[in-house]
Amino acid sequence: MTSHLDASRFTQDQQFEADIVIIGSGAGGGIAAEQFAQAGLKVLLLEEGAYYTRDDFVMEERWAYPNLYQEGAARKTRDQAIGILQGRTVGGSTTVNWTTSIRTPQPTLDYWQSEFGLKFTGVNELTPYFEKAEQRLNIKPWPVAPNANNSVVQHGCEALGWQYTVISRNVNGCANLGYCGMGCPINGKQSMLVSTIPAALALGATLISRLSVRKFSWQGDSITGLDAVAVDQHFQPRSDIKVSIKAKHYILAAGAIGSPAILLRSEVPNPSGRLGKHTYLHPSLISGALFAEDINGHAGAPQSIYSDQFVWPDSDHIGYKLEAAPVHPVLMATKLLGTGEQHAALMQQFNQLQVTIALMRDGFHPQSQGGSVLLDNQQQPVLDYPITDYLWQGARRALMSMAEMQFAAGAKQVLPIHHDARLYNSWHEARAAIERLPMQKYRQTVASAHVMGGCNMSANPAKGVVNQQGRHHQLQNLSIFDGSILPTSLGANPQLTIYGMTWLNCQRLLAELAKV
Amino acid sequence: MDRRHFVLSGIALAAAASIGATLGIYGWRQSLSADDNNRELVLSAVLPALLYGALPEDATLAAAELARTKAAVNDFLLFLPLRQQQELHQLFNLLANRFSRLGMTGHLTQLADLSIQQRLALLDSWRDSYLEVLQQAYHGLRELLYGAYYGQPEHWQALAYTAPRFR
Numbered sequence: 001m002t003s004h005l006d007a008s009r010f011t012q013d014q015q016f017e018a019d020i021v022i023i024g025s026g027a028g029g030g031i032a033a034e035q036f037a038q039a040g041l042k043v044l045l046l047e048e049g050a051y052y053t054r055d056d057f058v059m060e061e062r063w064a065y066p067n068l069y070q071e072g073a074a075r076k077t078r079d080q081a082i083g084i085l086q087g088r089t090v091g092g093s094t095t096v097n098w099t100t101s102i103r104t105p106q107p108t109l110d111y112w113q114s115e116f117g118l119k120f121t122g123v124n125e126l127t128p129y130f131e132k133a134e135q136r137l138n139i140k141p142w143p144v145a146p147n148a149n150n151s152v153v154q155h156g157c158e159a160l161g162w163q164y165t166v167i168s169r170n171v172n173g174c175a176n177l178g179y180c181g182m183g184c185p186i187n188g189k190q191s192m193l194v195s196t197i198p199a200a201l202a203l204g205a206t207l208i209s210r211l212s213v214r215k216f217s218w219q220g221d222s223i224t225g226l227d228a229v230a231v232d233q234h235f236q237p238r239s240d241i242k243v244s245i246k247a248k249h250y251i252l253a254a255g256a257i258g259s260p261a262i263l264l265r266s267e268v269p270n271p272s273g274r275l276g277k278h279t280y281l282h283p284s285l286i287s288g289a290l291f292a293e294d295i296n297g298h299a300g301a302p303q304s305i306y307s308d309q310f311v312w313p314d315s316d317h318i319g320y321k322l323e324a325a326p327v328h329p330v331l332m333a334t335k336l337l338g339t340g341e342q343h344a345a346l347m348q349q350f351n352q353l354q355v356t357i358a359l360m361r362d363g364f365h366p367q368s369q370g371g372s373v374l375l376d377n378q379q380q381p382v383l384d385y386p387i388t389d390y391l392w393q394g395a396r397r398a399l400m401s402m403a404e405m406q407f408a409a410g411a412k413q414v415l416p417i418h419h420d421a422r423l424y425n426s427w428h429e430a431r432a433a434i435e436r437l438p439m440q441k442y443r444q445t446v447a448s449a450h451v452m453g454g455c456n457m458s459a460n461p462a463k464g465v466v467n468q469q470g471r472h473h474q475l476q477n478l479s480i481f482d483g484s485i486l487p488t489s490l491g492a493n494p495q496l497t498i499y500g501m502t503w504l505n506c507q508r509l510l511a512e513l514a515k516v
Numbered sequence: 517m518d519r520r521h522f523v524l525s526g527i528a529l530a531a532a533a534s535i536g537a538t539l540g541i542y543g544w545r546q547s548l549s550a551d552d553n554n555r556e557l558v559l560s561a562v563l564p565a566l567l568y569g570a571l572p573e574d575a576t577l578a579a580a581e582l583a584r585t586k587a588a589v590n591d592f593l594l595f596l597p598l599r600q601q602q603e604l605h606q607l608f609n610l611l612a613n614r615f616s617r618l619g620m621t622g623h624l625t626q627l628a629d630l631s632i633q634q635r636l637a638l639l640d641s642w643r644d645s646y647l648e649v650l651q652q653a654y655h656g657l658r659e660l661l662y663g664a665y666y667g668q669p670e671h672w673q674a675l676a677y678t679a680p681r682f683r
Contacts, residue, residue: 059679059680060667060669060679061663061667062588062667062668065663065667066591066592066595071595071596071597071600072592072595072596074596074600074659074660074663076600079648079652080652080655080656083659177680179679179680234594234595235595236594236598298677298679299680329666329667329672329675329677330662330663330666330667332666333662333663333665333666334658334659334662334663339565339566339568339636339639339640339658340565340566340567340568340569340632340636341568341569342569343566343569343570343662344567344568344569344570344674345569347570347666347674347675348674348675350675350676350677351675351676351677376597376599377599378597378598378599380597380598380599382597382599419643442643442648442651442652442654442655
């Protein structure tokens, strides 16, 4: 039985039929594939990326970024002011993420209830589904001591009396290598690639990789089919091989840039005007710190400690979460400042470099309404995300907090990743300098690893694309199960939210389909 | 979408303003597709400056590292969206073009005839330019070229870093 097909090997056009077709194999699509396969439905799982597995994962960025990430890990917002790390491979971003697993913060759910009429109580209670996902993916607080990179976050917080938490990770037999971002070479990470997808395939689901879904056909209130094309060896859509697929129910799980793009290309009904709008990024600031001793930020679990000291401020200011980020040659070389000798000198201190990031919780303020997914001339998505003054003010405060924490943990020097900054020798010096840094795009480096929104859920069809169950407000046989349905960012790394919410929504959908 | 077809046309227009619209527009229309010679010329000029302090002093070793980096750039470009590939082709073509070079660099000399310090000063001037398109060129080239150089295990000696191997 062939349960995996590589569309790039098709030699002629193809047609498929299924009960359920799932577009995208990341956190949403992966969970859904197993749920529907377990229910005995004929499932077709489509993925634009390739089906790479542990033997392919060579722990080198030069292979991982072009082969496992969207746009070679060089995806940028429209004006190129924000870099976006997003997976594009079987397992989606779960194959390359840093394993941090956090339930949806209660204040975020409360905000959604007040703003979007979403109630996560009774049959929509998420807690049992978080528990199921945690059990399925072995999500537990990391029992091993944090690596030196994460210890800095812990020690800085301890010295300052700031809140911090040991991170729960979806790993089983983790060897503490530190290369999660390049694909786990020992199947320790319980990504969709090694858990739900193989389980779904064993239950009879079919996976088609290297297939780019271009558009839906629809009529009235129903999707009638979808058109897809094979991609070439560089993951560019080809025009020679076409694939058409029909299903009873369509599940879109192509991520918060990919899912809106497919719907925009399909020109589906959009009475709320919110399709592809209100896309959130957790725009993130970076602060480097040099220590006397080796940090070796490339070794060990990449994230094991976070601080929520500033995520939910009492004031109107934007909140931000503090985490460590792993230190690998390409990741660092592209983010460190300067050129020529200045850059080379920083790179030579690679092993003494600690990296902290601050993820801003966007989407909770009138001046933080996110970005918009647009289509370029090739009909490929590009995210326009203007950075408002409100966000820039948060960025400055975040740089301050990170520098203060790094010095409190014993840093010799701190380097805010801003093109007008330099190495500062004390918290006093850093604070004075950060106060004066011009907060402008390009000068201030901003990055993102979490894309959310663009097909937001809302009880009221006038204020969203899908309902609380992820079902499209206008197209009855379309559900969206991925980060695109989130009405704001989360203030937490998103994978566990998507796992739990998708699991719940799969059960609700199965119950509704059984009634038909 | 309502997007500028040619993101770098700002450069061509700057060039046009300085040398006459006809030539500028001519250069701009020429510049969307890949030209291996232009890319090679620009990389050969920019890489030794960007990597000054990182490249080995031994000329043979340095040449090998530069060749490896250029090959990595060429391999990587194909994974970018066509939109971005076109923008980079346009940048390479404009930088290699005698007329637009005047608009971008203030020099009519070949990039390769500038000293390393002049090339670094040129890159810095893009970073600090009021033209958004030059700032994008600075950051785009920097990321592309540093990523290509530091992606190669042969270039990690100065970092005292080796990736773990267990199979």
